[in-house]
Amino acid sequence: MFLPAVLFLSAAHILSRLLYLDDFPNLYPFDRDLHERVLDEEMCQRQLYHMMFQDAGILTQFVDAGARTPKGILNGNLRDMGNYHQCLSIRQNALDMTFEGKYCLINVPLNQEFDIPSLEWPIFDTNTLKIDGYLELLEQNELKYSQLRNALSIGTNILDSTSRLGNDTTTIFRNLELKLAICIPKVCTTHEAINSIINVTSYGFVYEDDMCRLPNDKHWVAGDYVAIVLFSIIGFLILVSTSYDLYHLFYLKRSSDQMHLLRLFSAYTNMAYLLRSSSKPGTLECLDGIRAIAIIWVILGHTFAVIPSVVANFFDMAEWVQKVQNIWVTGADLTVDTFFMLSGLLVVYISYVKFTPKSLLMNLHKFYLGRLLRMFPILAIVILFEASLYNRISDGGFWYIAAGNVHTCRAFWWTTLLHIQNFVNPHQPCIIVTWYLAIDAQLHLISPLVLFWLLRGSKRSSWSALIIGLTISLLVATLYIFLVDTNDNYAHYYVNILTRSPPFFVGMIIGYILRMYRNKKVKISRVIAAFFTLVCIGMTYLMLYLNYLNGQPDWGSQTTSNLINAFTRAIWAASVGWIIFVCVNGYGGPINWFLCLEIWKIPARVSYGMYLVHFSMMFAYYSSAFQNIYFTVPSTLFQFVGFLSLTIILAILVTALIEFPIAMLLKPLLDIKPPQQKPLIKDSREISDEQNNIPPLASRGGKVNEVFEPDENENSEKNVDKSK
Template sequence: MTSFLESSNPFNAYNKQMYRDALDFAECEKQLHFLTDSSMVLPFIDASAKMPSGILKLNHIAYGDYFECLNINNQAEDMHIQGKYCYLSVPSIQNLTMPLLYKLMEMPNFSIAELTNSEGFVSDLMETIEIKDTSLISVRLGMCIPKVCTLKQVGDYITSLVRVPKVEYIEGACRLPGDKMFTTSDYVAFGVFGMLFLLTFLSTSFDLYNRFIKKSRSKHVLLSSLSVYTNTKRLLNFESSQFTIDCVDGIRSLSMLWVIYGHTYVFQILSPAHNILDLMQWTMLFTSTWINTAPMVVDTFFMLSGLFCVYVLPNKMSPLRFIKSIHIFYSYRFLRTLPILGTAVLLQASIFHWITDGPDWDRMAYCVEACRTRWWATLLHIQNYIRPAGVCLLQSWYLTVDTQLYFVSPFVIIFLLISSTAAWCALTITFIASLAALAYYAAYYEYPSVLNGLWQTQNFADYYINFYMNTPTRASPFVVGMMFGYILWVHREKGLQLSKKFVTICWTISFVALAYLYLTIYMMVQLPYKFTYYDLFFNVVMRAIWAAIVGWIVLACKHGYGGLLNWFLSLPMWKLPSRVSYGVYMIHLQVILISTSGAVQTRYFTEMNTARRKGVLGPMMIV
């Protein structure tokens, strides 16, 4: 995902002119000579990183002290000495090979001489695999240097004073105090949110005045449409009709929490963790497999979307009537999702950029700049095909794909309104086509069925663009949802009578299929990974199987065959989380990204620490 983020230019989110104006070669030489014999050099040394510990645990980052560096501001003689935080990457001297992670724990005894001969050490020590991104095995160090200098100037000056081995390094980005620019996006964001706050305040005041002082309801409904009082009552009003599927509230809420927790663990890997090796080994445990299934849980939402786009159709609607009202079908979906999506885009393009800062803030800056330049592609739901490497909101790919599937669904829905035979022919053909598209992409690119295989064999950006957010490859659970939605729609009024034997068989198949998915994913995450036809087969069918399991749960619970599971999923406590799940989904990754991008030191992974972070993030998302 890091390489995916790098498709945007984060430096456009900063004041590049400030960086250029700060550089002064002659002044740099003067300040370096002065600092050589002055105690003022101590804050620079103290704020700069030292070689990180835990490298064998794959800790390759040492930040130093970001804020101490930027706070350096001294006057000496006729010089204004300020700190500038930069990072550099020291590439590994291994020849584009990297040891398999699981072999590191089987390390034999070795001598210092063997260790210094790194190429021979690695080849004798363990199996190796080719990697495509050498930055994965680089050591990143945060350095504090004078504001007027470049890293190269400082490096050349140090080597001229001290005889040290010449180390090759790659210069990274630098940061200065106050380098975040106030742009058009910020003016728009503060203007829009300020106006919304004002209108909300006025609308609430008007509503409360009419209700509690005049003791009468106003005829001007529009004037109280933004009232916090009225909208909160509507939000907490959970009236149900005979057509309501109550179990969906529990399914949607639990799936949302599952996705949040999964992203929390993923960003533990992508963010600065002190012991990534321990984390990677933890993800391969049987008890941790539920985390590896989190990407598949997103298919729950695709299934539910396909289900409801059919289930909500009016009874006895003719194909001609549906075609005439197609503009309502499209506009309802677009306008229903636009407010929260637009709010999330505006927050990402402006407000989130100012919340905090840190040595890894470039991660957030990538997303900020992407939203400032490509907001239109996100709002029009075409970002997965128009320069997909620069997605504005990383998680909004789901909404884009789901909206595209929703917009093409009428080509199938028309057949559902003709006859049962035409309906099942259309659904079957569409389902087979979705599996064929999935099989083609998975086979052509040899993509693994689980994400763990990607860390070794693939570029994550290619996988994300060509497979993960490609609409044809994500269509199968949506089509499965349409199948179950059609069954529910046909039996919406008269009910569905199933024999006890049939229900028992379906529940047995569902539990067996669930166990199959869990066990297969557990086996797939075990290293080393190698592309096989079975992996291809599993890649093709796993999402459809998952969608079918969830679809059966919805069908059984709706028609009285869910038992205790239906009771649990239909509890009133799920209704509020379910109702706000869309808003939570569109904002949760930004909260995680703010936390990881603003980190000033690496975190030590333990299951308890991550669970504690989940315990904070989960409820905070709901609130």
């Protein structure tokens, strides 16, 4: 096992150094060839001359749709996005020319010195102009450049002073640049258009082209046609299956159970089953509350994590994030470890139903396929949509952000489906939050090394395997964190299996304990149970606080920081695990009542779908913004409520219409005859995946909680990571 692992990690490391998005220019979400084809230097000069000297009305349209000096530079607003839709809607005919708008972004470094002299405009005969106010427009342009010069001068002064950001202000501003939108004729380059007004390069003014957009520049690719055909087929199956189901139920007045295949895609039956309110006796009901709260917390954290890409008052938000009272948002990344813990818990708890040591070894392929194939349908559908039609659902000046996701999915869809993106392309993932699924799949890959000993039935061998597994995971994580000195915290720590594995092994211990006491009455003093529950709740708050402190600049020593990174996630998982234990065994009190509320059942059942769709939806929303968004906590919470509501709706649809029927189709391939022992699952048709908090259509009488694990639920984060 060790040699293949070393070879795999080495190959993945080499690939991560060789693969870049620039290696896939044909997969770019915008038609680069179109942008090259429309350029015409001679026509550009004619149109610029006509606008400048013969038709100020057309010039006004281009100037009005372009950028102004960013408002709030001192508060972190370094962008002015102009008016994207107004620019691209320009279409004017004059003489034998057609003037059409092209929207471009340029980057202007703050760290530059130049001297813009007073602009000397030629004297025009106003009688030849179509607009008498043309000279006033020139004066406005001169004022505009003066304002730009003053703004950059202000930026230069800031470099020589200190501010609320501390002593690193100079370094910060020297790396900053203004992002400005300009609207120019589509036949021109930015250099031709800008220099027609003022020869900025002769004055030492430096800028870089970022990107340009044209009307209808989203070209069709093969993935678009594949998506249309596949989604049409799925829609047709849903229509036929639902019609067949409703015909039998409401017209013939009899059940259609005898024709299971024809009703697999029935929206009526699948939705009714998914939205049921009943719960089965013997289920771990408290997991519903934990899972639902965790995914909601993930979405909340990602809402605050994504908005900086379009925020107008960045420094205000940065100050808000650094306040300790806001760890209810900044600590959301620890929620990921809740799902890793649940993953380990359920793989142990359910494996006792399905396997003996011998059957585990003989059906190892089904053990792996059972996890991967049940994750596959929604993941594949979301990836296909992101790589194709997602690029067409909206547009705007910020759409390059969402288009970046489209590009990465077109280039690296395969690493996401193979669950290796955290090794091969950690900084360019297809669907940012799927890093969690990759690590979870990798942890399932090694879990039989522990499961085999647990299934043998010996307490000594079981506890030895669990303790050794947890010890090795903690030791490897600690050594890795102490020995690997890197500034790339995301790739080497946040999405790394070595640092993320301890909560999974903690969960395996919790799952084993729950399985041991499943049919036994656990006797604990209620005072002791309440005391340790309060201690564990306090530990979760402490872990949040330590995680907050560890994110502060210049806090503590590197050794302290490394210890926090190494152990906080395992302690968090153990604390949540204790709460699960007392709730399952009747000592949870009001906590158990709260976690078992009916309100959590639907979000828990569709949490996997929620996890996969929420981040892309956020990117689409913010990428469609007209201008920068001013950050306030109430407005962001309002957006969060909207994201959460729409996420639940979309997750219900993909779960009921895609996950359920495909899970039933795959069931015959993955069926494993359970060992002769008291079953945890009553119905032989029950589809219960140790990671699936999505109950399949055939799960009618099972006792195991239906859980399909989402993560971070990053996202994230993104990251929610981010990218989460």
